[in-house]
Amino acid sequence: MSVLTCLALAWPAAAQTVVVYGKRASLEAAEAVKREKLQIVDSVVADDIVKLPDYSVADALQRITGAQITQDRGEGANITIRGLSQIETTLNGREVFTAGGGRTLNFSDIPSELVSRIDVYKTSSASQIEGGIGGLADLETHRPFDFAGPVALASARLIHGDLAARDGGEGSVLASNRWTTGVGEVALLIDLSYQQRAWREDQESAGNPVARSDIVPGTVVIAPNGISQTTSIGQRRRTGAEAMLQWRPTPALELYAEGDYAEFRTLQDSYQINIAAAPTFQAGSAALFPGTRDLERITWTNASVSMLSFARDTIDRSKLAAVGARWSKGRLSLRADVSYTDSVNDLFFSGPFLAGTAASFSQDFSTVVPSGSVAGTDLQDPTNFRYTGVAYRASPFLGRLAAAQVDADYELDSGPIGKVSAGWRHADRRASDGSGLIFGDAALTGLPVASLPGFVMPDPYRNFFPGQTGQTVTGYLVGDLALARNAAALRAAFGVTTPVPSVNRLGQWRIGEDSDAGYLLARLRAGRLPLDGDFGLRWVATGEAVSGGQSQPSTSAIVPIHLERTDWDLLPSLNLRWRLRDGLYLRLAASRTLTRQDFSQLSPSLSLAPNPVNPTLNTGSAGNPNLKPVRSDNLDFAVEDYLGPTTAIYATGFLKHVDGFVATVSAPEVHDGKTYQVTRPQNGAHGDIRGFEVGYQQFFDFLPGAWSGLGLQANYTYVDSSTPSRTLRRGVTLQNLSKDSYNLIGLYERNRISARLAYNWRSRFLSSTASFVGVGALPVYTEPTGWLDASARYRLTRRITLSVEGVNLLGTMRRSTFGSGARPQSVWVNDTEFSLAATARF
Template structure:
């Protein structure tokens, strides 16, 4: 019997496009009757081996993840798996990993593709929300840290290519069913959202017509709960009535939030290769994504200061204790909280269809065409409903004692939050004196549509340094539209109103901040009952029209690339050198409003076109057996955020300044987007050394430097307002300052990465079942608006990122514990009216673990094909915390998600 150790390259070929990683690799028979021993590589090691082989065999500097079994990535989601790769990290949303940063650059600088095709997004911008893609339908993902000319969706940060199974490459029939029960260890915080859920999937792969036709079909369904105890602080003004003017909490919003993510996904692939010349692949990917949450709590205006009759500063704060320049405890008087029963529903549909057809014209020439279409429709409906004690400021309020804590503050008050009535106790009025505002609605519809055509030709030379020439052209058309509507709600009774009994629910408990139960009801049913008058907010605030816009881009990219292969001495050298010429024609439609007596609304359009040239070079030198030195040099671009490219603007006219002659006192001013905004550009330089010890063990170190040619800042420019008619006195000045997004000075980003993956048997035979992986990334930057300004923090950049995993796999048992750490960073969160808000996020460490058993190793024939797994996520209940003004004392948000546990089983027929 011949012994056989599979090579990494063979593993890569076996794993290509495979969503089951039951990888069976066998040596070719040297004679027809020579016996062959089949070595089966599966589970955790199969996943690691396939991912490592992809990394090793690529000319570019890449990272990779691969599924362990059909419908099973190594982690609970694609984003969590990506976050464990060197140089990558994620930001959490409702407790789950959501968006990805690569090498310290925010999701705005990262692109994502599906089977090599650029994808639309379900948000206002370009950053992919990876929880939109069911992990059960993805077989692998490759992260390109250095681009080449054939990569159409380049980005300064990197490109993540999600890949579905290729049934002919898979090569065998498979039918697998997965199911998991999910539970959050927090109690059910809101009565209308459970803390229990499920995940399920079915996958089928087969080949027909003598293995010339392959079919893969997958379906997944998920209902995933999230429970969240949340504290939000308005801000920290100076207490001017106290000595030293310490910082003091101005207002507080404690909430209990429960969300339920429901997602259904379908994947289908048809692969046809009737002969060795023609190859056709059609793939379809669809997800329906519904994220609903109920949020209930109190909005409490706290600190109020004023000047008394003698001109002295005073406030409603007494018994103040001051520590380290901040009021850490005291009593606020006259506090009248607004009790909130809110609901938000985000519903997204995403479809991506592609057809790739290639034909070998001769032994040297291959022609290919790729057609694709993707579209995302997203509807977000947010409802706020207010209640409290009195209405419109009619009640004096209560005394509230407070003590600042690590999660915000703890309170004590005599107010009974159950004995409240509908109506806003504060005097928040609808504009134009239309009365009290008792609620609010935000309603946003997004549509993102992208079509692409790519034509390519590969000519194989077969000798010389240049082994192959590839050239072609890619055309994409993308259009994203946002329609924003909003409304004020006002009780028809125009007076405090008891909640009708049919809408009352079990009270939620705000005990985590010292306040007990509060009035709880179903805001959706209450609103549907017709209890409110609804007023279009745009009629009172015309500037809200500027939140609606359309951005369109047409991009043509001709490219050429030479694939290289030669030797330096006895060291193999491979790589590529290429050039993209990128032509972009961009435009935007929006609205302009003028804040004066007329509140005029005017449609507005704008746009520009430009060429950019993007050269690239990738070289990989095998300096010794399985040891590589890689070099990457490229000029890259990242297109501006779409909400920055909008033509919409808001202008202001101050009639009282009509006679001013100094532009600093001009009656004119404005703000908005910039439809002529150019992309971020950068030259990047990458160098790495990789040493592969075995199929699942390697050491790698990398350094990179990104020279940012420009950056996008919100800057003041001088605008011409002469086109706006004015009644009455004609202003002397027709110019004024406009705050808009502009391309400014650049800067640099540099960093280093170290990775060690080690199989235990390399240390001692007794450790053969064990393995570990650890990586560390350091990133630093300096970006300035101009030569005189101070450096600004880059969104998404954590200086330190660490990932570590320890696993055991033998005799059918699997166990793994993983931790990921990222230091403080500037993150993007949802602010007022669902707008983007940037805040500093406190460093965090997330710990996950799993244990499982594959009964195929048990020797029990009736259980063959069955495996079970128990997973625990966020085992240390790590909070999500933000702070403001670069001061960690000034906590803005504190969110605790609890732990999530999943028990699942998989059966392969």
Template sequence: MNNKRVKTQFRKNLLALAIAAASTAAMADGRLEGKVSLEQAGVSLEGASVTIPSLNLKTNTRRDGSYTLSSVPAGEYELVVDYLGAELTKTTVVVQDDETQSQNFVLSKRSDEEVLVIGQSASANKSLNKQRAADNIKSIVSADAIGNFPDANASEALSRMPGISIERDQGEGRFVRVRGLAPKLNAVTINGTKMPAPGGSQRSVGMDTIPSDLIESLEVTKSLTPDMDADAIGGSIEVKSLSAFDREGFYYSASAEASYDDHTGDTSPKLSAVASNVFELGDADRKLGVAAAISWYDRDFGSNNVETGGAWDFEQSPAGLEGFEQRHYTINRQRTGLGVNFDYQHGVDHEYYLRTLMSEFQDTETRQASVIEFIDGEGDGEARAAGVRGQAEVARELKDRIEQQTVRSVVIGGINRVDSWTYDYAAGFSVATEKKDQHIAGAAFEAEFDDMGWMDSEKPYLLAPAGYYDAASYALDDVETESVDAQDREHNIRLDISRDFFIGDLASQFKFGGKLSRREKVSDDEVIDYGDFSDQLLPMSSYVSGEVDYRLASYGPGIDGGKLSSVLAQAGEVERNLEDSQVNDYTIHEDINAAYAMMTVDIDRWRILGGMRYEATDITADGLSFNEEADEATTATQFSNDYDHWLPALHVRYSLSEQSILRAAWTNSVVRPTFEEMSPGEYIDGNEVERGNPNLDPWESSNIDVGIEHYFATASTLQAFLFYKDISHFIYESEHTLSDANETEIHSFSNGDSAEVYGLELVYQQQFSQLPAPWDGLLVEANATFTDSEADLGDRKVTLPSQSDVIGNLSIGYENDWMSLRLSANYKSEYLLETGSSQQEDAYVDEQMQVDATARFWITEGIQLYLQGINLTNQPYYVYNNHANYNNQYEEYGPTFKLGVQLTDF
């Protein structure tokens, strides 16, 4: 894809297509425009199909229900509007050259079904119409559907969709996986602009920073078109915020809720409000839409954890354990979100918009930990068998910090339609920050005990003498404080130009454009070590915070961070930790220049979309190299890397009928290394070197998707898709030894040769409106994705990290005039978390199934009372090494219950 012959031919084809498109300017130039709405007012109909069958000319309605058909030859035609769940509507129109004909439609419900403005079936129906109208393969969930589940953030809302699974942090959804591909292999955009990652070393976007209340819809594109960024192998996730034109007239919704955390016994408040209105400016053709949404959530919760970190000796039989940790977390999480959006329309041909989104996410976390390390008589580590007692070193540790993450996004743009041309342009700016002010990153009170042992390899249970639980047994050893300041900025401009025309009697569109994006990732850590408290004999008993509510075993007292901070001035040694303070500091610039051309042709029931995208990437990275033996970090490291990619795509859509669609796609995508993987920092300790690899090649993937969609009633569909991904240059953590005099061991990241991913995605969704009452209110949604993968590490083959063989959702809903019920289950099978130096050291996450429930009751037409239950079965997070019997990490959170009230007015 990178040879000169392909580039030259592409330029020639692009020029020929542009000349062909421009040469049609004198051809048929009549236009049709209008709006499609429902008999019930309140919601704009996006995704309705508007067709002139005799010309095979078709389009779909936009967010506000409007449509445009350009380059229509003069004549009399039948115009047909199709919307899933509504009666097929037809009318006759007369088109004149150089004139615009307006034709609006008001759709009515089918005789045996019901088109609703609100409710479970209405939200599902809205999403299915948009999916059916798309030229590529995508899944969509609307704001109304999000409200049917107890989802607090964008990540959890996505987990209900086909092919999607999530990774949770402290029980809340955070990172998103698409079709079994790790979060770093998926892209996230907000209103068309790339969403940066708050975490210092990550490219993956933690979507728990975005409250679900700010979202109008979530779209997951699984087959990219050339006009999209190509940085997604799994899928591209688009977060769309509210527009006033999504609804007609004035609209508002406000809710208040209280959530009870069973683990801590705390009750937490949440408030949210959404409002929008459309104002006419002088005449009906000029409209200003204003929409705003705000959300605030202040949650107290926690978790219990026991983990070995893989400290098993599998050479023993049975395996011995070198040590483990007991951890207890108490967390206060505050999430505040605000979005204010402006839309201006001058007729249907001129649109201008300003989209803003701000989210602040703050975690106040206290972690109490007891770290047990078994030792033998000479003081070396010992892998102890279950039930065998002996000496152990114990450190009672505290981590007490406040982490703040912010995401801000601003997009300004417009769309202008002039004759058969459409000009779509936008400029976007987004910034994500992660900030941790100076805090206790680790404080340790230490002691040694005899008669220490353990039982149960899945949830290690400590066997200890009474002195272990006595705070007076421990003396302060050291304290480490840390501050973190990371920032990820991205700004871009794009221009897309399209031209509708006919090639003979074939309706066609030529589209081309480009995008320039500039990204800067900065990471700055500052770590201070306070040590040598040994001569002061500071007992832990002077700094306790009371008994720790650790539910997996007896624990004893915890450490009070406030009391401990007062003794830092008494430290015998205070020094800056050069390794952690400088090796993790870096600045990385990533510039991407992109251009594309694509063409769409309708041939009878076929729609063919093909094109090419070109992306050129230029990366520079600055950091430091630290030498442990010299105890200095003065060597600056700077790297640069550049590469380009030609990425062809072909999408084919065949309409078997109005209800059934065959789809096929061949696409190519590229995902760049994470900032951690290409970090220029380097740590040298004798003959051991740890470093990033700025010279990594990006992941490249050639993707094939084939499937069928059948829409057979309101909110009802059957879908099946096969997908295959041929991946090269995949990236993995590597260890190798150089053949030099010191036999230097390099711990870094490397490119693998090849990997394959293949799978099957199934979707079934049905509203049983044809059943007699009361069963006509039943709604069932089910999806399952079966995936397999193989990656070649050279010495062995593994599945790709984060890839579950099976993920699925099952939801059973019921709705009538006064209540709405929903019971849902989300399942994912085990998956590889990370590779070790051997198969025995590989870490796997065990299978998980979370069960949630929602009940809504209409007190009046505009007031709802709702109850929600989350994680009703107390599903734990369990990681193991080699076999499910051997713990790497076990953590449980308990269920959460919510009670709330919502006021809505259309």
């Protein structure tokens, strides 16, 4: 729960009436931003964020019209705006990111408590940092000059997950003050947040589809090649901190210094059993889904079984420091900002694997959760299994950004142009994958589990998919993860003498990127016409230097590669707003935007695998440092009617034509005198995105008595997209894009009570594509999903507010298929969580 929930309790009496007793002020503030901006914008402010149990910025963004998210371990992730994941993100106007193969921020990194407002810009302006063809999300944090006087606040939350059967907690503290001194006014703010949330996720997966001609005579049957059950449990820890100092030596000048810190750590223990489809099966046990060639049920004999137990831990850590100044006198205003960001992302994976054979394995794919059961073999008997390996994998990423920006505004007296703005920004960004992807699995052969029984245990989570119909495999051995987070000790325990690898030279890449951008922007003033807007041009020069390694099969050497190039772009923008009457606006926006390609795609590293038996089967894989940015031409038209401080209805139509989507292409290349079929990413695919958004919000003040506290927020987004798929050889929708999505949020604000009931739904979407021998290319779809959260808050006293909250109240089950209900892929279920929270003023 955000500390902003109780900011009102600390304000002086004059401001207090607006926030504490005028509980709808947060909706008014968000509506005012949308109304007053020249661009098409949607906003959410902190007090609305905390009225729902949103753990991170990712959770809060799902309420924005046009935004869609996927779920990751019960939390929001993988955000798209109008179908595009290429979103530029700024923190107080500065570019921010999470280190990795991509460029964008992991919105899950930022605790929701740290933000005071989130603005999502659907259209572009020349003054904004380039990089988001999907849009720009600006996260604003609290500033000490935002408060009229001293503030000291705290909040706490106790969280319980039903599947994890564990408790977590959350706390935040904000302290701010301002002083009048002999050299002007000084203000200081410190904001701290810590979350620890226990989570569990159960996943049941059918195997990849295989073409079998031996199951039904005369018919090629499409049969999943097995089943996989995984229970993952762990903790997610978020730490956030901000410190900001502001100084106004004179009314015309403000100086500031800011530091921000975010750490997002996921600790995960996973226990997985995999049972493969066998060459043999019980006669008469096979059945197909009616009217298809897809296998519905069967009983295999002598099926291979493997148990994979592993610790999988990730950490994102980012630090930002900035200093700057603002000065204004008369018609002229100047701003300058210098910042430095450092980010680290690490993945650690380790654990023991074991395997055996099941005498009889039955599958049924017609149930909601695909069913499986084993007979004739005791899966808890160590004598039936052997150790097959000890896993170790690590993937580090590093990133940093040094940036400097200067902006100027000059207001004009008369004429069609009211203000001219200009600016320049230099950014020096560096990215690498550190030591490269380390794949250090060690194979074990002929080691019976019974000879080292101390490294296995019975599956500790036998209530797999509780409450669901259909059998699941239970009562099996899994690896003990006591030593999993000490990879060297785990290997030594199994007699592995090969040391843990520390570097993968062929997998390493380093990228340096220097960009200079300037812009000129004019604010329109149409005289007697009720028309305003802006038009401008941003020009960008980007220099790219990429380094890596290339394998030389003839010598087994790794040869360094270094390539450089420069790109130029001109990005025009236009935003117009016509006021038909007070509160009723027509908007038109046109722009060109770009997104640079992911760093992992730009990697020049080349891995070649010669085939000594048949040279025509030589293969290779690489990135492509010659990839061009993705560019989009955009057109938007909107109608917005603001009928009151918290009442609005709006509709927006949009069209995007995107060039340069990346596709993986395999082509012959000659290296070291030999021909290889090399797979590389290539530009070329284009996409068209069109759609509309509608939204509405209102409090029903006309209702009698307590009913007048009721209100509603509703929005719906339709997005139609098409891009050619080389894999499927036809046009498809953009990946992770639902054609339909909506939010329904019931509101209640009256006297001491505040409540929210929020339902978020999205239709089926394409998750990925995959190719299978004998079956061909298949789309992977995630089926329609709805998610329900709720909260109720009671202002106990002037200083204390109590809350009860619920997340995933429907126990939503997510499902994916290979394009058909007769071809299930995976099913997931996450915790339903309940929490108690309190906020107070010290």
